[in-house]
Amino acid sequence: MSARLLSFLNFFKSRLSRQIALWVFASILVIEGIILVPSYFRRENELLTQLEQLSRPTVDSLEFLLAQDVSDRTLFQEEVKNITKDSQVVLGVSIYQANGELIYTLGEQPQISLNELKIARIVHKQNFDRNRYDVAWTERHLGRDYILIVRHDASTVQPELYAFIGRIAILVIIISAFVASVTMLFLGVTVIAPILRLRDDLIAAGDALSKDREKPDFYSLSVKRDDELGEVMVAFNQMFQRVYKEIAQRKEAEEILRAEQEKSERLLLNILPAMIADRLKQGQINIADGFAEVTVLFADIVGFTEISSRTSPEELVKLLNKIFSAFDRLSEKHGLEKIKTIGDNYMVAGGLPLPCTNHAECIAEMALEMQQEIMKFRDECGKPLSIRIGINTGPVVAGVIGTKKFIYDLWGDAVNTASRMESQGLPGKIQVSRSTYKLLCDKYLLEKRGKINVKGKGAMITYFLIGKKM
Incomplete structure (x- = not known):
């Protein structure tokens, strides 16, 4: 087990393995990052929808109240207070006449302007620091001559989003590391290790050719592969055999030439000083x-x-x-x-x-x-x-x-x-x-x-x- 672990760790010493693993790891991170952006906004919408669901009873009560006679403004205001006082998410309410006249506002005033209500029947809006969430229902949606705007407490949304992103990021890193490690192990066994052995064969071939040694026992001769690396090994062995043979023939020719030169030299020295x-x-x-x-x-x-x-x-x-x-x-x-x-x-x-x-x-x-x-x-x-x-x-x-x-x-x-x-x-x-x-x-x-x-x-x-x- 320790030998296998050591063999696996040795793949990390290979520059090519590290580069490939880094590219795989980075590619997965980029892909997951691209996927994470819409997931982030989708999760945010889900959390805001949950806020709306929590405030739904309060909004329904306000809509029911607006359907009654609201001529007695003092009584109307007391009713609004009673409806909103027990809500955990509603921080403020603004009620307008359809013509834009403010009837009553309670708590934090929402930041949705009346101009934004001219286009849509329902308007959603978050403030700059995204801890407040406003929802407006126009007279076209309510079927009354009133406009209702409710401010929600969205301070819990961002922490939830951060926790969600953190969980996704950790999961992505774990998956990326796993895929990169498996990729490195696979490449190490099928590509890197044979390449390193082929490199050793090249070094041995160079020594054999330069130092006039016997033909080495090449690793590439003992491996049969049906891929491009196998073709490289075959080409290497063919090249070595051809070069080795040509060098041997050249040395043989040089020996013959040297012997003839020595013979000519001796003959010349027999004739001349x-x-x-x-x-x-x-x-x-x-x-x-x-x-x-x-x-x-x-x-x-x-x-x-x-x-x-x-x-x-x-x-x-x-x-x-x-x-x-x-x-x-x-x-x-x-x-x-x-x-x-x-x-x-x-x-x-x-x-x-x-x-x-x-x-x-x-x-x-x-x-x-x-x-x-x-x-x-x-x-x-x-x-x-x-x-x-x-x-x-x-x-x-x-x-x-x-x-x-x-x-x-x-x-x-x-x-x-x-x-x-x-x-x-x-x-x-x-x-x-x-x-x-x-x-x-x-x-x-x-x-x-x-x-x-x-x-x-x-x-x-x-x-x-x-x-x-x-």
Whole structure:
């Protein structure tokens, strides 16, 4: 019982319930007020009629007296006094000749004028404060040459009217409150509660859509209604299903697009340095940057041509892929930038695209580890693998040119010299130029090879990198 009462009281918290109940309550009050106005005047007429009935014996006696000989005015006045003295409602009497001559007046004088008697046979009139009630009977009504006007005590009429209005008003308020409460209860059960539950469904739907949650168990899905609110619930569920599906499809498409973008990004970063890729994505074209000091390494697999003549293409590519993949891991390990591979030739540089001071040392470390990797592959595959490495340090220009199949490449004399250090080196050796030697001689063991004739450069003193000083 208490739970039902609490549920009913909860409907009063609803703004819509309160508004509807207020409108119902006010509407009943207005309707009853409209009905009450004629009821008020009808009840007043009933009470005044009762006054007339109470004064009827006195009026009948006066009419009988007027039917007699009234020539003896003194006797007539005494008779009038005797007739009215015992009446509880008659406060005054005025008697006129038909021509308007006053014959006699007793008590309070009525306020009906003779002019008001020219139209009607009987005239009723209340004074301003409505505690006196006058009734006049003309000669046309009495059938005599007299006019009789009687004043009644109507002081009890207003209190009776007020009591009547009070009872009606209390009854109207009780009825209005009852009807409003029943209306609120009915609307609460059939309309307000479902609307509030639908509101909760809307909130849950918003959370599910915005926070990527599973579909909630909506109240509106468990209710079947054949009215407009049921149609709203059906429309809500259809809308949610459509939006949820479209969002799921959009997210799926975004995931696919994100995966493709990441794949494209990885592919781009495999071709270009991250800084250069960002500049290209920003719309820059013909990127070219000058670097004052960069160390460039060229490496060539010695005897690879002979090996390829005795190995299937699939095995050859697989072997080369293993070797170069190992070199790629070394370049990442030492923070170097792989430039390109041409056949069995591998090119890597240090000091770009971000300049650094230890680029020669990083290249030297990678060169030494490249020799170790080749020795490991030679032992694994049983093939006579060897590597020839050339290193040079100097200024270069690096950048991207063209619009199709572009790569990050280097240009300059330092690049050509590094290529000559490799091509005119010895298998299993790491040949470095004098410029690189100056940067490594304090920390690394280097063996002077002496002067060699370098194509396009003439005689140059070169060195072999042996290892790192202990």
